[in-house]
Structures are given as structure tokens and as C-alpha cells.
Amino acid sequence: MTTASLSALADTLPERFGDLYEAARKEGQVVFYTSYRQETSTALLDYWSKNFPGVKLNIVQKQTLDLISTIEAEKAAGRTNPDLVFINQRSILEDWVQRGFITPYKVRDFDQIPERFKQKDGNYYVVSAFILSAAYNPKVFPDPSVLPRRITDFLDPKWKGRLVFSDPKSASSQLTWFQALLSKGVIDWDTIAGLAKQDMLFTRGNAESVRLLVAGERDLSPLISSQNVLSARERGQSIKLYVLDEGAVVQETFISIFKGGPNPEAAKLLTAVLNSPEGQELTAASGAYWPTHPSASPPAGLPRLQDIKTIWHDEDVGGEASVKFLDQFDEVFDRE
Template sequence: MGLKSKWIMMLVILLVVGTITGCMTSTSGGEQARKDGLEEKVVVYSPHGKDILQDFEKQFEKEYPHVDVEWLDIGSQEILDRVRSEKANPQADLWWGAPSVMFEQARDEGLLQPYHPGYADSLPKEFRASDWSWTGTSQTPEVIMYNTREVPEGEVPRDWDDLLDPKWKDRIIIRYPLASGTMRTVFSALIYRDYKETKRPDQGYEWLKKLDANTKEYSANPEMMYSKVARGEGALTIWNMPDTVMLKETKNYPFDFVIPESGTPVLTEGIALVKGGKHPKAAKAFYEFVNSKQAMKHLAKTYYRIPTRNDIQGLPAWIAETRIKPMDLDWGFLQEKENEWMDHWDQKIKNKAKQKEE
């Protein structure tokens, strides 16, 4: 046999051995997954961002090495729209993260699978659906976030109405509201401030028109908004307190925040199983994993999430010491009106001030 023939034979043997080994590994993984009672994959839709998602993907796969976590990082409204469009053939198993009002919408549309978690006794009733179709994972106060290099301490807005001052014209950058559950809820809450007395949204619409006049742009995703505010392309935004503190302390962004003095929406972030998901056992395991005591502590210390569970000890001091004045909101009513109000904003308010100037 010539040298060339020997090399060809050796290559064939290596390919055969590799194929057999790969099959054995795959079979072993499948057997272990079946032994654990879990499928070999779980698909998660979440707006939590790649830092949290990559972190918990790694942690979960370490605990369950034969389950592959696949995640899609998109905005809350985009998730709801996607789950709606996939109702006949669900692609996600788990929806992790969004304001509770959005989970309520999904529940009303029959998109969620009720699940009674193992930690149910430690979860107050206000942090879950009545039928357990979703449960709350964290509480998220909304704030005015600003660039400390661009805004002197004495000029920082202290309340919502301060954002309407003409001095902030073209200095405000906001996450595009229609794709963001956070911003949809904030805008709806600001309309509701006057609506609860007048029973009309007109004053709220007028407020949003003035804010639009000061807004430089609506960013397509949070990362773009963070970067532009950090670079000084904008000085202010409306966002949530946990993300603001996290960006300041972990990425050294020049950010700080003010909790509006008149009150702020405090959102309940939720989690839910998608009805008809193809990997329900792995989804329940992930659900329990990210809501465990250990996970709640990790989320609080590393990602500044305020847990909804009332049995978590050893939380950071900033959680215990933070004083927040929640807005008086009728969350059920906001859920009913949100689409109507946001459609009006999109069609009648967004960028109208700039169009007049042009």
C-alpha cells in the first residue's frame, strides 16, 4: 500500500471513529435527559438582555448539563406579539420578563399555561395571577436616568413635569415605546395621572406632546439608548432603577437616577410558561431555577433586581434602604386602555413636533 493510500485509510478510520463517538455522546446525553425527566432543550423569550441571559444559561446548563438553553433577547411587546403569532405552533417554552400587565393580556388571550411553583407560599398574592398563569419575579421602580457628565447636580429633574422644561429640548433619548413593555406602562401611567380625575386622556396626551417636543429620538433597543446617553448624544431618559444602577456599577457608565417625587410606576416583572410549548418539563425546571433563593440573591446582588419572594435573606442594603413612592394606579384599567392610548401616541403624537419644525 502506497503512502498516499495509507493516509487515506487513516483518514477514513478517524472519520468513522469520530462519527461513532459523536453518536455515543448524543445517545448518552439523550439517556441522561430522559433519566432526569427533562427534554434536551428549552427555548426562552426574554427582554432581560444578554448579560443576564448568558449568565443563567451557563448556570442552568451546569446544573442540567444535558439540557440546552436557547434564548431570544427582544422587547416585551415584541415577545407578546411573537407569542400571539405563534399560538398555533408555539416556538417558545418560557417567557421570562415583562410587566405584569402584558402577562395579563397574554392570559386573557389563552397564551399561557398555569403553573403552581414550588415556592408559591413565599409569593404574596399581588405578585401573581389568580390562576397562576404567571408569577412575579421582581419589582421594578421607574426613574429619570441621566448622564452625570452632562447634567450638573443642581439641574437634575426631580419630577416628571421637569422633563418638559425647554432646556431639555433634543437632550432626551427614549426607548421606542411600542416595542417596550416598560415604556408603554410608563406612558400609560402618566396619562392615567389626570385621567383618574377627569375621565379623559386629553391632559395626558398633551403632556406626551410636550415630552415628544423635547425628545431627540426613540431608540430601537435599550443598548442603543444606553450607548447614546453614555456618549452624551442625549442627557436624559426614562428607564428603570435596577438597570441604571447596574450600568453604573458594572460598566462604569456615567449614570445616576432620580425617583420622581410625585410617585412612579413600580412594575412587577413576571415569568410564565407558554401554552403548548414543546419542552414543558425543561421549562418548569428553568422556571424554578431562576426563581430559587440562590437565584434571587444573585439577581439582587449582581443585577439589582428586587425580589417578589418574601423569604429571601441577605439582600443588598440598597434594597432595604430604598424608599419609593408608588403611583396610585389601576393596573387592570391600564391594561384595558394601553393599546388605545399607545395607538394615539403613535399616530397623533410621535415626532409631530419635529415635523412641524421641518
């Protein structure tokens, strides 16, 4: 759906969700725990204040793994602070559903949303997606044909000391990438052991990896999230994304309402907005995401997901499998 077609809708969001807005106004606020990038949070805050001024949007922004540990700690202390959460780990939400943390809610467009992008009872929704793929500095590589095309190509000694990678201990996208590719047999532990010999520079997150590539401190990476790369390019920075021959891992992002949250009606309103074509196009444009609503279009210049070789997954990221992976990863990389 283009901007023009959005403007042609018969009603505005406050009109379409008038009953939800009226109920939410009585609570006066909504608390949103999110792993959105700052640009996306800022755009959402501005949009929300203009369309729903009677409900204050309070955002707590952290990386997904930090959000998960924060919520678990709050739950252990007997508190439910967020009304709504946005993270990129389906398995964590499945666990929270089983433990009774989540309350289901079927949005207005529930029947329009593809099965892949909703939990059957409305416990959570996939509201956007991005890809996990390789990136490089085009000033260093004006001829991209010299770049490694397969993951095993990064094991060549000529790339030693030139690679940057976010630490899977702090960056859930890197953890997802490794676990997904291991489970599908695309890589094995010998591949990871080969990467360990390449003097890779670890960062805490994708944004820092982008900064180092742009600054020329490292030259390329087997994996940086598309949203970080594309946003940096929009700012005129020297960095490009490219898809390896094995394909790009698709990272889905989810929202879910917490049972016992302080503002349950406002949580329904925010859920409805983030599942609407307008809400998804707003966050997609500001965060370089692919929207999932069938009537929403990706941001200008972003290729369609169906035109990219993609790897979809349903890995248990953040659970016992992740703990075992990280223990073995530290051992291979000789880290304490």
C-alpha cells in the first residue's frame, strides 16, 4: 500500500479504533518495552502523540536479550511492568505463553494476516522482518566481485584481521544466525572454528559493527542486520549489504500483550496500531523493516523479500539450546 493509497482510506486510525482509544484514554498511558532502533521509537512517539494525544506512550528501549532478562527479573520479583513487548524471539514468546505471562488479543485485521505472521489464538504477532546478511565498505571494495561469496570463503587467511562481528552473547540476531544455520546444516562447528582463527573483532551490537565498517577500522562482516546497514546508507555512510550464496536468514519481530500489565486497554490499542497498514509502514520506513500486513508496502528502494534468497527458521533462541551454543562458542573462540 502506497502513501497515496493510505491517504485514500475512508477513516483515520483514531476513527477506526475509536472504541479502543476511548477505553485507553481512561488509563491515560501505555508502557512499551521494545528493541526498536532509536529512529523507529522516535517516529512512533511522534506519530502516536499526534494521533492519540489522550494516551501517553512510554517506551523502554533495549536490545532483545537485555529486554528478556529484564522482564524475567521483574517477573521473578512479582512485577509486570510492561503492557506490550516487541522482541525478535518467537521461542521466548512461546515459553511466556506456556507460563501464563501473555494475554491473547485478536486485532481487527486478524483474518487478513498470513498464518506465518500470527499466533493462532492472538498471543503474538509478527509485525515486521529484516534480514541477516553480509556487509562491506564499498570504499575498500569498489569491485564487489572480490568479496567472499560463501560463508566458508571468510575462512581464507587473507581476511584475517579484517572482519567485524557482533557478539552472539549480546546481539540476538547473531545468535539467531548461528543457530539457524547450524540447524539447517549450512555451517558446522568446523566452520565456526575456522572463523575463530580469523582475529574477528567483536562488538556489542550491529550498530557498533556498522560504525567500525564505515570508519574503516574493519572492512567487512559475514553478518550485520539489514536494518542497521540500510539506515546507515540513508545517512550517506559508506556501507553496503549483500546476500551470500547460502542466502540471508530472515529475522522476524514480534509484539505481545502482557497479562496483568498496568494498562490492558491501551495495550490493545497499541497492538492494533502496530498491526495496521499505517502503523507497519511507519515503523518499516523508519527502521528499514519489511512489513507483514498484506496491505502494507516495504519502504522505497527495499527489494521484496520474495526476490531475495531467504532462510526462514523457528529456532529456540534464548533458551537451553542458546546456552549450550554460547558455552561451546566461547570454548572454540578461547574466551573465558
